[in-house]
Amino acid sequence: MPSTGEIKNPKTLYDKVFEDHIVHKDESGSYLLYIDRHLVHEVTSPQAFEGLKNAGRVVRRKDCTLATVDHNIPTDSRKNLTTLDKFIKQDDSRLQVKTLEQNVKDFDVTYFGMKDSRQGIVHVVGPEQGFTLPGTTVVCGDSHTSTHGAFGSLAFGIGTSEVEHVLATQTIIQAKSKNMRITIEGELDEGITSKDLVLHVIGVIGTAGGTGSVIEFAGKAIEDLTMEARMSICNMAIEAGARAGMIRPDETTFKYIEGRPLAPKGEQWTKALNYWKTLYSDEGAKFDYEIVIKAKDIVPTITWGTSPQDALPITASVPDPEKIEDPIKKSGMERALSYMGLTPNVPLKDIKIDKVFIGSCTNSRLEDLRAAAKVVKGHKKSDNVKLALVVPGSGLIKLQAEKEGLDRIFEEAGFSWREAGCSMCLGMNPDILDPEERCASTSNRNFEGRQGARSRTHLMSPAMAAAAGIAGHFVDIREFEYKEDKSQPKIAIQSEEDAELQDAVYEHEKKPLADGESKDELEEDEIKDIPPPDHTVQETPIKTSAPAVAAAMEKFLTVEGVAAPLDKANVDTDAIIPKQFLKTIKRTGLKAGLFYELRFVKDDKGKDVETDFVLNVEPYRSASILCVTGDNFGCGSSREHAPWALKDFGIRSIIAPSFGDIFYNNSFKNGLLPIRIDQDIILSKLYPVATSGKKLTIDLPNQQILGPDKEVLVEHFEVEDFRKHCLINGLDDIGITLQKEEFINKYEEMRRDRFSFLEGGSKLIVPARGTKRSRYGNKAQEW
Numbered sequence: 001m002p003s004t005g006e007i008k009n010p011k012t013l014y015d016k017v018f019e020d021h022i023v024h025k026d027e028s029g030s031y032l033l034y035i036d037r038h039l040v041h042e043v044t045s046p047q048a049f050e051g052l053k054n055a056g057r058v059v060r061r062k063d064c065t066l067a068t069v070d071h072n073i074p075t076d077s078r079k080n081l082t083t084l085d086k087f088i089k090q091d092d093s094r095l096q097v098k099t100l101e102q103n104v105k106d107f108d109v110t111y112f113g114m115k116d117s118r119q120g121i122v123h124v125v126g127p128e129q130g131f132t133l134p135g136t137t138v139v140c141g142d143s144h145t146s147t148h149g150a151f152g153s154l155a156f157g158i159g160t161s162e163v164e165h166v167l168a169t170q171t172i173i174q175a176k177s178k179n180m181r182i183t184i185e186g187e188l189d190e191g192i193t194s195k196d197l198v199l200h201v202i203g204v205i206g207t208a209g210g211t212g213s214v215i216e217f218a219g220k221a222i223e224d225l226t227m228e229a230r231m232s233i234c235n236m237a238i239e240a241g242a243r244a245g246m247i248r249p250d251e252t253t254f255k256y257i258e259g260r261p262l263a264p265k266g267e268q269w270t271k272a273l274n275y276w277k278t279l280y281s282d283e284g285a286k287f288d289y290e291i292v293i294k295a296k297d298i299v300p301t302i303t304w305g306t307s308p309q310d311a312l313p314i315t316a317s318v319p320d321p322e323k324i325e326d327p328i329k330k331s332g333m334e335r336a337l338s339y340m341g342l343t344p345n346v347p348l349k350d351i352k353i354d355k356v357f358i359g360s361c362t363n364s365r366l367e368d369l370r371a372a373a374k375v376v377k378g379h380k381k382s383d384n385v386k387l388a389l390v391v392p393g394s395g396l397i398k399l400q401a402e403k404e405g406l407d408r409i410f411e412e413a414g415f416s417w418r419e420a421g422c423s424m425c426l427g428m429n430p431d432i433l434d435p436e437e438r439c440a441s442t443s444n445r446n447f448e449g450r451q452g453a454r455s456r457t458h459l460m461s462p463a464m465a466a467a468a469g470i471a472g473h474f475v476d477i478r479e480f481e482y483k484e485d486k487s488q489p490k491i492a493i494q495s496e497e498d499a500e501l502q503d504a505v506y507e508h509e510k511k512p513l514a515d516g517e518s519k520d521e522l523e524e525d526e527i528k529d530i531p532p533p534d535h536t537v538q539e540t541p542i543k544t545s546a547p548a549v550a551a552a553m554e555k556f557l558t559v560e561g562v563a564a565p566l567d568k569a570n571v572d573t574d575a576i577i578p579k580q581f582l583k584t585i586k587r588t589g590l591k592a593g594l595f596y597e598l599r600f601v602k603d604d605k606g607k608d609v610e611t612d613f614v615l616n617v618e619p620y621r622s623a624s625i626l627c628v629t630g631d632n633f634g635c636g637s638s639r640e641h642a643p644w645a646l647k648d649f650g651i652r653s654i655i656a657p658s659f660g661d662i663f664y665n666n667s668f669k670n671g672l673l674p675i676r677i678d679q680d681i682i683l684s685k686l687y688p689v690a691t692s693g694k695k696l697t698i699d700l701p702n703q704q705i706l707g708p709d710k711e712v713l714v715e716h717f718e719v720e721d722f723r724k725h726c727l728i729n730g731l732d733d734i735g736i737t738l739q740k741e742e743f744i745n746k747y748e749e750m751r752r753d754r755f756s757f758l759e760g761g762s763k764l765i766v767p768a769r770g771t772k773r774s775r776y777g778n779k780a781q782e783w
């Protein structure tokens with residue numbers, strides 16, 4: 001870090017990146033931020049493109065947009081892939097993929113389809129291609145966009161309405177988050193991975209621990225990590241409830257990026273590097289929260305329950321609810337144990353598994369596959385393990401792994417080697433667990449039903465998942481006996497085109513850095529002052545008269561209705577609307593999927609039968625308010641289908657102590673009002689009214705909640721002025737933002753100069769359409 005003496009106005013890494021992207025600030029404190037990189041996938045984009053089409057709008061910055069398919073696609077061998085119609089058997093999955101293919105064609109967006117080796121999980125593809133760069137703002141209609149923060153970018157998941165907003169305006173409306181720093185002091189012990197580290201952190205701070213904050217991960221243990229390991233950590237920042245995770249870019253970062261297809265080259269590289277080296281938290285910068293964890297305290301960690309915070313050392317036993325005093329926590333633990341089919345006090349190492357999943361945007365990179373292959377080498381999959389899937393994060397990772405012979409190692413051990421995609425991480429494709437099957441999984445979410453109806457997921461590192469596949473039960477990786485297999489793996493033969501594409505990205509694998517080599521290459525004195533932006537942040541008052549173009553939503557003034565009581569914490573969006581309902585390309589008709597796993601069970605004939613879940617009981621079938629007692633409602637996935645489903649059911653407002661950030665945002669975009677109220681007030685004043693079946697009134701103009709006799713129960717609730725203004729007037733954000741076009745133009749003018757190394761973006765990619773770069777021959781891409 002360059003020593004600059006005492007810094008007058010010390011800033012955090014987050015502050016710096018945020019400030020460098022402000023296009024405009026209105027007097028209510030709401031910011032319009034410029035977005036440098038927008039990743040798009042098939043699940044959260046159809047409704048956004050449809051919105052653009054209906055309004056006659058175009059994609060503002062095609063060069064800042066990159067699309068691929070990942071969630072819906074089968075992971076079977078693509079050797080015989082001819083057409084999507086034949087290859088994707090599930091109708092709704094095929095429709096989503098084909099809809100994206102049509103949209104990228106109609107809007108001229110760079111796209112890696114299933115016949116392109118560069119296709120993969122969106123969060124693997126961005127960094128792999130050098131599209132993700134330090135100091136950029138990165139968004140995607142996907143909660144794990146936090147992954148990209150490993151590069152020192154400000155990267156976060158958004159909902160579909162925001163996807164449309166970014167496509168149309170290249171900006172996003174944002175409030176400033178809080179700054180949190182988690183420092184991991186000291187060095188990790190041998191064999192402890194970034195996955196153990198992040199599971200440990202979430203176990204300590206909880207899934208709501210980072211709510212409202214951007215977490216900067218710092219400390220020696222983080223600095224020592226590779227980029228791939230750093231990505232696994234930031235990937236799961238969302239599981240800690242954070243808006244984003246960030247890590248200061250350093251030599252490891254620069255080395256990773258250099259030479260990648262979309263990385264800046266020549267003079268632009270030097271200019272970029274000079275800027276990137278200014279991206280760190282200044283000494284004395286103010287963090288709202290500081291957490292320090294000792295690296296030495298981190299051991300191999302796995303989850304036992306249905307939330308990522310249910311993490312324990314592998315040496316522990318299944319927790320015992322009898323030892324818990326807090327009644328809410330106790331009943332939550334009982335429910336989780338019953339769902340997971342676990343008995344208290346059984347050592348975790350004694351728990352047998354049915355399946356293994358090595359993959360997902362958390363752990364499907366080369367380093368992960370190598371670690372798993374090292375474990376598997378020379379062993380055989382245990383007989384009680386029905387399936388062990390290994391799913392590379394991208395086609396290029398698959399090729400490189402095959403070049404190294406990893407596929408042979410897995411296959412010889414009885415593991416199944418697949419094509420790139422999200423696979424069993426959430427089972428929107430054919431890879432799912434059967435009911436009550438237990439999986440050792442390298443993914444990031446162990447929610448109920450996540451990998452299939454009544455599936456049981458345990459999160460862990462790739463080495464631990466691989467070892468569980470060999471032993472048939474969970475294993476402390478430190479005790480695992482590796483086999484030294486002398487036989488040389490058979491190396492796969494690649495086509496010339498594939499080899500070329502892969503070299504462009506993985507060439508550095510051939511020449512690993514010698515210790516200390518990188519440090520000297522980029523001297524401190526190369527750091528030059530980057531001129532400050534030539535634009536000043538402009539403030540304008542909120543317009544009170546709505547322009548015709550902006551009026552799109554139902555107005556929200558007062559809502560009077562029955563409030564359905566929900567005595568639960570950490571209600572994730574997977575629970576609000578399970579994955580099978582995400583395959584729609586419309587925003588409506590989602591009522592049937594709302595709380596599906598809680599509202600229905602199957603009878604003997606496989607028909608849905610209603611449970612006694614609150615929304616199935618009178619008078620709550622017509623509830624317009626949800627009164628939740630526990631924290632973190634709507635955590636997890638960015639699926640806007642959650643507010644769509646709630647709205648479709650008739651819910652207009654949700655009261656809870658706290659909310660998942662993305663869900664909170666998505667609600668406002670759909671005329672739904674989430675209200676944060678202290679838990680003790682909910683429990684003492686609102687919940688009793690809800691359980692009595694009487695009505696509450698939400699008065700947004702006065703920011704009050706009234707009881708059945710119109711008595712004031714909550715004197716004042718908080719809501720940002722801008723959001724309130726939009727709800728009351730039924731305003732659509734895009735219309736409002738487009739009125740600020742002059743500011744966007746001005747920002748872009750500055751950006752072309754100061755951040756010239758970001759120009760061109762995805763449009764610098766060698767075109768995939770009908771070129772020899774197609775993986776399966778020289779034919780044109782299907783689209």
Ligand SMILES: CC(C)[C@H](C(=O)O)[C@@H](O)C(=O)O
Nearest residue numbers: 043141142143144637638639
């Ligand atoms: C489909 C998408 C909206 C979702 C997300 O936002 O995370 C998915 O990737 C997930 O992991 O649940």
Ligand code: SF4
Nearest residue numbers: 144360361422425426
């Ligand atoms: S978390 Fe799973 S489903 Fe979501 S993007 Fe990552 S791999 Fe795909």
